[in-house]
Amino acid sequence: MSTGRSRRIPEIDGLRGIALTLVVFFHLFGQGRVSGGVDVFLFVSGVVLTMSLMNDVSQGRQYRLGARWTRTFGRLALPSAIVLLVVAIMSITILPPWQRTQTLSEV
Structure with a gap:
């Protein structure tokens, strides 16, 4: 099972790369239009947060939102x-x- 270490998910890294590319291209060539890259980034962030929450709950750990926000900040x-x-x-x-x-x- 899980060893407690952070697991990399290549597909998530790929989506983050797509989001970053969309943001950069639309900042450079979009002439003020919205890129959708931020939407992809927020979606990926939601997926990762949900997976983390589900992992903690499935392993019987208490999910500490304040500690997570402090660590992120x-x-x-x-x-x-x-x-x-x-x-x-x-x-x-x-x-x-x-x-x-x-x-x-x-x-």
Whole structure:
């Protein structure tokens, strides 16, 4: 059965790759249209979360949503802060003043 380690599902990785590709292509060539990549990503996330919940329940473990959210936040906080910092620095150095203000307020 399960050894407690994380199991990779190649099909899920494939769907994540498709979602990422859709988002990138539509950001580059979509001219403001919605890509559907975010929909695929959210669907895949829902499937993974449901599978995790079902696995915990089937093995008699208590599902701890707060612990999961804390772990996820901890994993994403530093990379998110780095991206926002880079966007802020690039906005200050590259964008004209009239675009800089809006971008920095969104950051």
